[in-house]
Amino acid sequence: MPETVSPAVPEIAIDPTRLEVFRNYLAGVAEETWSAIKRCAYSLNIKERGDCSAAVFDQHGEMIALPNAGVPLHQGSMEGLVEEIVRRYPEETIQPGDIFITNDPYSGGATHTPDYCCVAPLFGDHGRIVAYVANVGHHADVGGRVACSQAADNESIFEEGVLIPPVRLCHAGEMIPEVFEIICHNSREPQDRRGDVAAHIASIRAGLRRLGQILESMGTERFLAYSAALLDYSERRMRSLLAALPDGRWEAEDYLDGDGVGSGPLRFGLVMIKEGGTLTLDWSDVPPQMKSSRNIPLKALRATCFAVIRSLLDPGMHLNGGVNRVVTYVAPPGSAVNPVHPAAVAERATPCQVLADITATCIGQMIPERAIAAMGAFQGWAFTGIDPRTGKTYANYESIAGGLGATTFSDGIDAVRGWPAGSMNPPIEAFEQDLPVIVRRYELRQDSGGAGRFRGGLGMRRDLEIRGHETRVVAYAMRQVVAPPGVHGGMPAPKARFVLNPGTPKEKALPVVFTNLPVDCGDVISCETPGGGGLGDPRQRPRELVERDLASGLIASESARRDYGYDPAATPTTQVSTAKESLR
Incomplete structure (x- = not known):
């Protein structure tokens, strides 16, 4: 894959130290936006479980900051959101104070309907949009055929709750009551939706306020230049990391319990190819899209793999779109990992866990110590x-x-x-x-x-x-x-x-x-x-760790004997060497 170059901005010298400070400023905006929605929310799911996230995007819709907190899968919920807003709403029709909302997995936002996504622009000099702030929260119920809008036996997206395409929730700083009421009226818990949607708005405004302070201190041109430089640097860093690893091809497989509507275990296979500074994840060897809600939108697949790649390759990796430039995903349309409308997707999170395990297995083959x-x-x-x-x-x-x-x-x-x-x-x-x-x-x-x-x-x-x-x-x-x-x-x-x-x-x-x-x-x-x-090998586990687990009640005495060969009468020096022979 050729190296990507960000869109041209005025020639401004980039100072590496200032770039790192800028990166942390943006991460702080994302963290504050996430914290605001969690602290302001009404529902148990967001305020206590923290089932929410936030992000900052550049003016082209490329993600430039994520919080360390939040839900990695929500990165997928926000991916493509800004591009869809730009496609639907010409820039000259968008005003300061506009906030957009959507939960439609097939219209640019969300990876399932309970995830409401909000996004709002930040304006710089001459009325130009220079960045966007976004958040996402999992709302416990958005309507549909069952409580909480999720059931494995849903057959289409139309069973999974109200579908809100990308529309204005606020215009010029004022909430649009008709949109607000549609969202609340279609939930089994309208009072929770009122509180949570209000939290979305407060969170977006908090993020815009903080991002606006950064913009004011830097100026529009420098802000744009540093945004582009940050993405380019993150891409170079990821390419360099991959280039230092061995080239090769690795394969792994695992199984879903089933499609949720009566099938047996379903096999999912991955081929991972690393060549130079690029990585390809080929998910062609998967079932066709299912007649259930266990389908995985492509955005959810990408977010899942990104979380694994970051954790196992470089936990200090920059959380932005520059990293994604070097990773290619192959996912055939109409498959279980790239379903087409109107496939149900509500239960995408449980199979995503299996996809994460498969991805981790391939990385473990490439780097055995990981x-x-x-x-x-x-x-x-x-x-x-x-x-x-x-x-x-x-x-x-x-x-x-x-x-x-x-x-x-x-x-x-x-x-x-x-x-x-x-x-x-x-x-x-x-x-x-x-x-x-x-x-x-x-x-x-x-x-x-x-x-x-x-x-x-x-x-x-x-x-x-x-x-x-x-x-x-x-x-x-x-x-x-x-x-x-x-x-x-x-x-x-x-x-x-x-x-x-x-x-x-x-x-x-x-x-x-x-x-x-x-x-x-x-x-x-x-x-x-x-x-x-x-x-x-369990029989190679140190005796003191087995005894610690026994004393803590983490394992039972029978499993200590059966799985670890633990003999309470043995001396520490003979436990490991005689364990296998004593139980043959």
Whole structure:
């Protein structure tokens, strides 16, 4: 791929030190924009889970800054947003104070309908647009056939809630009430939408205010020159990093549990080619688009792969579009990783986790010391009913974290969302205050990490008791059929599962996905998430680490004996050398 050159700007000498300061200024704008939407939001999903993100774009729509916080998948939600605004609205028709909003995955913004994206321009000298500030938030319910607008058995985008094309939410600084009311009226929780959309507006204005201060201090021409230079430098840095790595071709595969509507496991294959300073990710070996909502928009695929590439190649990599210039994605239109309208896409996040594992496997083949085992995919569920405390309809979405895979130098991290997610586990106090439920169990799941020289991170168990009403539950999950694999001799992690009324005579194992399952007052529904896969031979794990895990309750004595060959009577000097022989 030829090196990209940013559009011409007036000749201004670029000082490297000032460029780094400028980069951090922009990152600060993105961080402040993200912080503002999280702090101002009304819904549990945004204010407590942090299911939101922000970005700064240049005048051409290329991303020039992302926050370190936020959700990596949301990068895809904002990709192409500015280009679509420019295509629909000539610059001379846009005024200061205009804010645009969309949630349509097929109209330039969002990767599924619950992600509302907002964007607004910053004007410089002579009324020119010099940059844009954007944010995105996952709204728990935007209408559609099921609560929280997500169900694996959705067959088209029209089942997934109201579709808002890129339209003005504010004009010349004033909110357009008709657009605002359409968004709120189409949700099962209009009061939450009112608060969250207002948070979008406040966040955008905070970002514009801070970015405007930078523009004022630099002047328009210098601001534009440094924006272009930042992207060019990030591209050169990425090319240089790749050029230092071996050329080659690597292949990996993994499986989705199924399409969510009855199929068996579905194979996804990747070919990664590194040549000079370029990287190609060829996703041609995937199924055709599915008649379910597990399709993955191309923007979501790119954001997922970017998160993995950044983490494994260069965690200090600049978070902007310059990096993307050197990576080519091959994704056939009409495939599961590049669906065409009107394919459903609501549940794109769960299969994206498997795509992330596949990408990481290829990078681990290219750079063995960066190998990492598969992560334990988060499990998603949504509840709706009439809150007996208020008499109003509620709809709550939650994704419950699994464990990260083991690396070549450490155990996996317990109970966190890995690639490409990033939202947090909501605190119990806020959860129980907002919803008519009681959290009966919230704990690490013993023995859920794959055994290995380095153990996979543990998943979680979360049990909810329904209080004072009947609710309907929608679930969408991954790694309940195909376990998270280990690498280099490490063992896979135990699979995830949903259970109704665990440990009682009414206990019932639930399927991987289900829609509108009735759960009665007093029933308990349980989610057990998978841990990450292990790395390396478990029998080579140091005895003191096995004993530490036993003492902490992370593993049981039986699994210590079975998987690690642990013998409490053995001396430390003989444990590793005799472990294999003693259990043959």
